[in-house]
Amino acid sequence: MRLRVFHETAYTYETPANSAIQTLRLTPRGHDGQFIVNWRIDIDHDCRLASTTDPFGNTVHAFTVDGPLDKLIITAEGEIETQDMTGVLRGQVERFPATVFLRETALTASDTAIRDMANDVATRSADRLDLLHLLMGEIAGRMHFDTARTDSGTSAIEAFSIGKGVCQDFAHVLIASARHLGIPARYVGGYLFREDGISKQEAGHAWAEALVDGLGWVGFDPANNLSPTDGYIRVAAGLDYLGAAPIRGTRYGGGGESLSVRVSVTEADQPNR
Amino acid sequence: MPGAFDEMTLPDGSSRPGYEFLDSWLKATPPDLLALRRAEAELLFRRIGITFAVYGNTDAEERIIPFDIIPRILTKPEWTRLSRGLEQRVRALNAFLTDIYSEGEILKAGIVPPDLIYRNPYYRPEMAGLKLPYNSYIQIAGIDVVRVDADDFYVLEDNARTSSGVSYMLENREVMMRIFPDLFAEHRVAPVENYPEELLATLKSVAPPTAPEDPTVALLTPGPYNSAYYEHSFLADKLGIELVEGRDLLIRDNAVWMRTTEGPKRIDVLYRRLDDDFLDPLTFRPDSALGVPGLMNAYRAGNITLANAVGTGVADDKAVYSYMPDIVRFYFGEEPVLKNVPTWRCREADSLAYVLEHLHELVVKEVAGSGGYGMLIGPAADKKTRAAFAEKIKADPDNFIAQPTLALSTSPTFVDSGIAPRHVDLRPFVLSGADKIRIVPGGLTRVALKEGSLVVNSSQGGGTKDTWVLDQ
Numbered sequence: 001m002r003l004r005v006f007h008e009t010a011y012t013y014e015t016p017a018n019s020a021i022q023t024l025r026l027t028p029r030g031h032d033g034q035f036i037v038n039w040r041i042d043i044d045h046d047c048r049l050a051s052t053t054d055p056f057g058n059t060v061h062a063f064t065v066d067g068p069l070d071k072l073i074i075t076a077e078g079e080i081e082t083q084d085m086t087g088v089l090r091g092q093v094e095r096f097p098a099t100v101f102l103r104e105t106a107l108t109a110s111d112t113a114i115r116d117m118a119n120d121v122a123t124r125s126a127d128r129l130d131l132l133h134l135l136m137g138e139i140a141g142r143m144h145f146d147t148a149r150t151d152s153g154t155s156a157i158e159a160f161s162i163g164k165g166v167c168q169d170f171a172h173v174l175i176a177s178a179r180h181l182g183i184p185a186r187y188v189g190g191y192l193f194r195e196d197g198i199s200k201q202e203a204g205h206a207w208a209e210a211l212v213d214g215l216g217w218v219g220f221d222p223a224n225n226l227s228p229t230d231g232y233i234r235v236a237a238g239l240d241y242l243g244a245a246p247i248r249g250t251r252y253g254g255g256g257e258s259l260s261v262r263v264s265v266t267e268a269d270q271p272n273r
Numbered sequence: 274m275p276g277a278f279d280e281m282t283l284p285d286g287s288s289r290p291g292y293e294f295l296d297s298w299l300k301a302t303p304p305d306l307l308a309l310r311r312a313e314a315e316l317l318f319r320r321i322g323i324t325f326a327v328y329g330n331t332d333a334e335e336r337i338i339p340f341d342i343i344p345r346i347l348t349k350p351e352w353t354r355l356s357r358g359l360e361q362r363v364r365a366l367n368a369f370l371t372d373i374y375s376e377g378e379i380l381k382a383g384i385v386p387p388d389l390i391y392r393n394p395y396y397r398p399e400m401a402g403l404k405l406p407y408n409s410y411i412q413i414a415g416i417d418v419v420r421v422d423a424d425d426f427y428v429l430e431d432n433a434r435t436s437s438g439v440s441y442m443l444e445n446r447e448v449m450m451r452i453f454p455d456l457f458a459e460h461r462v463a464p465v466e467n468y469p470e471e472l473l474a475t476l477k478s479v480a481p482p483t484a485p486e487d488p489t490v491a492l493l494t495p496g497p498y499n500s501a502y503y504e505h506s507f508l509a510d511k512l513g514i515e516l517v518e519g520r521d522l523l524i525r526d527n528a529v530w531m532r533t534t535e536g537p538k539r540i541d542v543l544y545r546r547l548d549d550d551f552l553d554p555l556t557f558r559p560d561s562a563l564g565v566p567g568l569m570n571a572y573r574a575g576n577i578t579l580a581n582a583v584g585t586g587v588a589d590d591k592a593v594y595s596y597m598p599d600i601v602r603f604y605f606g607e608e609p610v611l612k613n614v615p616t617w618r619c620r621e622a623d624s625l626a627y628v629l630e631h632l633h634e635l636v637v638k639e640v641a642g643s644g645g646y647g648m649l650i651g652p653a654a655d656k657k658t659r660a661a662f663a664e665k666i667k668a669d670p671d672n673f674i675a676q677p678t679l680a681l682s683t684s685p686t687f688v689d690s691g692i693a694p695r696h697v698d699l700r701p702f703v704l705s706g707a708d709k710i711r712i713v714p715g716g717l718t719r720v721a722l723k724e725g726s727l728v729v730n731s732s733q734g735g736g737t738k739d740t741w742v743l744d745q
Binding site for chain 2: 023052060099250
């Protein structure tokens with residue numbers, strides 16, 4: 001499938017900011033089943049966009065802009081050719097030993113409730129791939145999608161205890177459970193082409209990957225209870241949301257900040273719906 | 274602890290080498306005079322304003338760390354061996370960090386278990402693959418050493434993060450020179466006053482290769498609420514560098530700039546006394562208001578040297594400590610000069626069982642603990658305390674190690690009952706530059722003021738002494 005992504009992040013400041021600094025993980029890389037046809041990042045102000053690769057293999061852009069700024073708009077857009085790999089990630093260089101992905105982070109720590117759930121699911125299958133699918137199904141069944149109850153700082157423990165959250169929270173719970181069971185797992189941020197025809201979205205998408213012997217890294221999207229298809233575009237991976245966040249930044253001075261995000265993922269040859 | 278090795282007096286009553294004059298001088302000096310000198314010393318410390326804050330103690334937010342006026346003496350041969358061992362130790366720590374953040378050869382060779390590193394909270398994946406100038410990670414180390422006899426030094430802890438206490442070493446010497454000029458006249462005491470110059474030279478030597486010939490160095494502090502703030506401002510003053518907080522710095526195009534009244538000034542080396550977690554809210558804890566947003570970008574771009582490097586804490590983890598003799602052998606193919614205290618790692622089932630059986634004779638520590646917090650001294654604890662601690666260990670064995678209770682050496686100390694032996698340790702400060710390793714002779718001697726106590730930490734009622742290395 002050839003997908004066209006448009007992702008705009010717009011900050012506005014009631015009181016203009018003196019300057020701002022941003023770190024972006026907004027650039028997908030190619031691997032089997034994901035070919036980057038073209039991709040560009042635009043900032044609506046003059047700045048030098050420095051590009052590096054972080055230790056997890058993500059492309060990172062950093063920039064600083066001087067104000068006064070009453071707004072700051074970051075746009076990422078491009079076209080990606082995808083193929084359905086049934087969720088299996090291939091053709092990517094792994095830079096860390098798998099055990100790194102057993103690390104506990106504040107957002108992916110587990111508590112008794114998560115561990116009990118994971119242990120319970122683990123009794124149902126001895127096969128790791130099978131177990132991970134069961135785990136994904138369990139989380140998809142127990143948690144309800146709700147954009148109002150959590151934010152980007154919500155931990156797996158908090159989200160699981162209220163049983164609500166967004167794709168990020170679902171992914172964190174899956175990661176926390178998998179790591180508790182000794183299965184290396186990580187967080188993936190990216191985009192999703194929605195089969196239901198809704199192309200305008202308020203955020204990117206997020207899911208998890210877990211390591212399966214013989215297969216390598218396999219994606220699991222507990223928010224949709226399925227493994228990534230050719231509708232998924234993988235952008236950045238990390239130990240949790242913080243390591244793969246599309247944008248981490250701050251501003252100096254100013255105030256009254258508001259943020260609006262527009263994401264659209266469409267088939268490249270189709271007009272925007 | 275009866276029968277502990279005393280550094281001044283041999284069992285037959287004679288004095289050990291280096292202590293001959295001091296011993297007879299102490300015997301000839303009336304206690305009243307010593308009390309007077311102590312009062313003078315205290316007055317001097319108060320005037321200097323050297324205080325420290327004790328965490329969890331709201332009554333006495335700032336107090337003077339108790340100072341003992343009787344110096345602790347090391348002879349030149351003793352110091353020569355000790356400093357050779359310290360140098361080897363710090364070189365090994367740097368080699369280890371260089372390795373685990375790149376190829377991980379020591380892990381592949383099965384010397385240190387990969388899990389212990391890669392799952393360690395102080396291992397920073399953000400540092401992986403980053404080539405630091407001169408492979409220099411630990412520019413400032415405070416290695417805690419103790420002795421149990423005349424021959425050997427044992428390393429108790431490697432402090433590879435932001436080790437503190439050097440201001441006490443310098444202040445103690447200054448005060449001692451004022452109250453006992455006569456004693457200094459009788460000994461050739463190696464100077465420590467050049468520590469600030471040595472530190473500055475070390476910091477400048479590790480500046481990024483692209484930095485100007487005379488790099489700009491600043492000291493980053495968490496601010497006045499930090500227990501070591503006095504030391505931060507003291508050192509910045511002595512080094513003649515700016516003392517900055519996170520909000521005084523900003524990142525522009527991956528370089529670090531300091532706000533000054535004359536406009537922004539580029540910084541090349543940051544002597545940071547702020548923990549990794551708080552350094553950069555765009556990389557680590559997003560809620561940190563103490564750090565500098567984007568600092569890690571500048572660091573990864575090679576535009577700033579952080580001293581110490583990010584992620585050094587994994588090397589002073591107490592479980593990693595237990596592998597230090599093997600680490601020295603692995604990188605240098607030589608035997609460690611300094612001994613390691615035998616250590617049981619509770620993460621290993623056999624060791625855990627042994628530790629739980631022998632709690633009454635062991636010291637148990639948290640692997641990432643410091644400052645004497647969160648430890649159990651088995652022989653000094655009652656049954657109930659030990660039982661409660663056993664539960665803590667069982668709940669999270671990976672988090673604990675245990676060591677035998679060492680009969681730490683004693684040093685004569687002026688206490689209420691007169692001059693009496695008290696247990697001591699020593700924290701020499703090891704400076705590793707691109708050019709060489711510098712160690713000022715001496716360090717901070719900490720003394721457990723309570724009779725029989727083995728805990729020297731200032732937060733637990735310990736005091737300090739001036740440490741004399743005799744030049745002949």
